[in-house]
Structures are given as structure tokens and as C-alpha cells.
Amino acid sequence: METILIVDDEKNYTLILAAVLEDEGFETLTANSGPEALDILSDSDVDLVLTDMKMPGMDGIDLLERVKKEDADLPVIMMTAHGTVEKAVEAMQKGAYNYILKPFDNEQLVLYVGKAVSMYRVVKENRQLRSAVESRYSFHNLIGKSKAMQDVFQIIRKVAPAMATVLLEGASGTGKELVANALHFNSPRKDKPLVAVNCSALAESLLESELFGHEKGAFTGAVSRKKGRFELADGGTLFLDEIGELSPGLQVKLLRVLQERVIERVGGVNPIPVNIRLIAATNKSLKAEVAEGNFREDLFYRLNVVPITLPSLRERLEDIRPLVGHFISKYSDQRYTGPPVTGIDRDVERLFYEYDWPGNVRELENVIERAVVMSPEEIIQVSDLPKDFIDNAHSTLHMDGIPVDASLYDTLALVEKNMIIRALKKANYVQAHAADLLGIGKSGLNQKIKKHKLFEKKKPGPAQ
Known part of the structure; x- marks a missing residue:
């Protein structure tokens, strides 16, 4: 329901106008001076200002300029007597939506107000849409x-x-x-x-x-x-x-x-x-x-x-946890039954860190979206994951050597080490080829080999 702010130094006039507009389904606020109107605008969401032109102190033109300085799109309709039509034209040039001559027909007033608030409704919707888009694509x-x-x-x-x-x-x-x-x-x-x-x-x-x-x-x-x-x-x-x-x-x-x-x-x-x-x-x-x-x-x-x-996602395994949290939050509103999903089980986390993720972040998002919708519990279990994902994961994973009580960082280090060893073996220990298999640069692979001290004691084969 749109809110109209009525401004006139004649209190009875504001009450009459409020009654007319409320009968048409609008909410109304009233002020008897420009400064009072500005105070209301600072505290309230208003969709249109309907103000008299001639008021002591701050007149309608002054109020218009102050309103437009705060919100250039907020419509302002000026009420004026026949003797101040020239001032009304000046108001139009300064951004007023329209003006109406006193005394006026109530139907004409309602028509002007209806058109103005409809226009402003579109403006606000566009603002909200742009704000949502910019928020979505912010850094x-x-x-x-x-x-x-x-x-x-x-x-x-x-x-x-x-x-x-x-x-x-x-x-x-x-x-x-x-x-x-x-x-x-x-x-x-x-x-x-x-x-x-x-x-x-x-x-x-x-x-x-x-x-x-x-x-x-x-x-x-x-x-x-x-x-x-x-x-x-x-x-x-x-x-x-x-x-x-x-x-x-x-x-x-x-x-x-x-x-x-x-x-x-x-x-x-x-x-x-x-x-x-x-x-x-x-x-x-x-x-x-x-x-x-x-x-x-x-x-x-x-x-x-x-x-x-x-x-690729396999080059940024430490991002899996924040990505999972982001996607759980993103798709939580699609869950209509059961308690809110708050996280993933430890076995799921290990599965995610070991998996190669050929579909990268998009694949992770799809897996989480499905699991959030289907899981009956707060914590996503392996059984909640898509069957084709589980089948693909089981066909490529090598979880041997990871203790049941291993910490996340120990697990990540061991997973990384095992993946490097696997790639080196597959590439016949040609580091350039192993780096390609891992989707990383050769210099990055060299750093990781030094990090895990793979060749310090005994070189498993000729490295290039």
C-alpha cells in the first residue's frame, strides 16, 4: 500500500485530503509545514508528496528542491491557486511531477496521484532489481x-x-x-x-x-x-x-x-x-x-x-569449505520439509576433498543444491548425494592411508601428496606432464614436491 505525504499549512485541508485518499486505499501522513514534512520524510517511506505551493516559511518550491535533493525520483504534486500558476510551472521545471489547481475535483486528484505512485513503484522495483544484481555480482x-x-x-x-x-x-x-x-x-x-x-x-x-x-x-x-x-x-x-x-x-x-x-x-x-x-x-x-x-x-x-x-577446483581445495557453506545458504530457501541444513558430514567433506571435480565449482554447486533439497537431516550425509556423483567419486578415489580421526589440514595435505604421487606415476615421472594432469603449472608442482619432501631421500625416477 502506497503512502502519501500531504503538506499544507491549513490543518483542516490536510485532514480532508487524507480522508479522500484513504478512501481510495492509500495510507496518508500529514504535515503543516515544510520542515515538519522533511522530518517525516527522514523517518518514513513515502511514495508521493502532495504539497501546497504557498506556505509560510518554507514554501512548496523550497520543499520540492529539498525533496529532490534527497530522492530525485520521488514524485511531488503541487497544489496551487489560480494566482500562482506561474510558480507551478516553475515547480514543473524543477522536477515536480504535476500540479493541480485549487479547488480541484477529487477524481482528478486521485487520477494524478494514482499515475504518480504507479510510476514510482516501477522506479523502486528497478532499484531493488539493480541492487540485487549488483549484490549478487559484488566482489x-x-x-x-x-x-x-x-x-x-x-x-x-x-x-x-x-x-x-x-x-x-x-x-x-x-x-x-x-x-x-x-x-x-x-x-x-x-x-x-x-x-x-x-x-x-x-x-x-x-x-x-x-x-x-x-x-x-x-x-x-x-x-x-x-x-x-x-x-x-x-x-x-x-x-x-x-x-x-x-x-x-x-x-x-x-x-x-x-x-x-x-x-x-x-x-x-x-x-x-x-x-x-x-x-x-x-x-x-x-x-x-x-x-x-x-x-x-x-x-x-x-x-x-x-x-x-x-x-580449477582441484587447484583450490581449501575453497571447498567456504563454497559449500555459500551454496547451502543459497539453496536453503528451496527446502520445504525437515530442519534447516547447516553443514556436511565429515565423510562427505573427505569425499569432496579427494574427488577430482571435472565439472569444477559448477559441479559442486549442483551436488549441494540436490543434497540440500533431498537431505532429511541438518547435516548432509553421503547417502544424500546424487548417485551418479557417488559412483563417479568411488571410481576415482583412493582414500587409503587417511586415519579416521585425521584433521582437515592433515587430510588435505595427504590428499595433495597422494594426488601428486599418482600424477607423477601416470606421467612416468615427467614433471611437465604430471603438472598438466593436475591442471597446475610446472613451477607450482615443483613447490609442492619440495613441500612434501617427495624426492629428498630417494628419487623414484628421472624427473624433467
């Missing part, structure tokens, strides 16, 4: 205390306010889209559109039209002009996911856009300037794609201005 919702993720966060904080093109690399499920959203909503472009395109989802001909738009008659079915994603993202951010899937022809067109900042619609001849910040993402190594001749080297360097590599 605080990027979960990770591991050094690998802290390094990523540091780069994001530095580059978010800039115009520079960002290339996000990492396996599927590592959170590239989430980082793209965080970059946009923490940039000066956050009030402009964020437009996303999956480059692997459409055929080349359709993708070209989707990106650059087309003119009427450009091809069969083009019955009208259509703006492309570049135009729709003008002033904001364009996120091109799976950019490694672009065809050679579209790579050339994208390179031209990045060089000249103009596009041409399919079937068009006029260059159209575009002001976009580009964020690209890929689960491939574009450098390797360049070496194999699948991706243009000049385009790669245009995209690789600020590279951010997102680590």
Missing part, C-alpha cells in the same frame, strides 16, 4: 580464500574500473561468467547494458547477424532491421563466451571492430560507431589455438590485454 560474492583465487580477485579489482579488454581463461565451470558480471557491475559502465553472447551456440551465419545486426532484406527472413549485440551493448559491456569457437571469417570482423570501434550490419554499408568494453572467455588455450593455426594471432593479442586464468 564479496566471489568465493575463495585460496591464494590462487586471491590473486584473481586482486586483478579483478584493478581492472574492473578500466576500459581494457579482458580475456578469461579456465575450464568449464570455474566461474568465468560470474567474473565477467563482477567486472561489469564494479565498473563505471554498471548502469549501461551487459550483453552476453555464447559464440558456440549459433551457426556462423546466425552468429554474425546476432553480433552485428542486419538490414531489412539482407537475407531470406530479414523482414526488418535488427540491431546486433554490439549496438545493444553500446556504452556498456559485451561478454563473448567461448570465443575460441569463432570461425575465421568472424575473427576477421571482430578484429576490425576492436581496431576501429565501428561495425557494419549484415547487408549494410554504413559504419556504426560502438562504445563497448569487451570481455572474452574461453575454456581453450588461445595461445595453443594460435600455434595450431585455429585462431588469429593478431586477434589473440587484441583480446589478451588483461588475461585472467581461473583455477
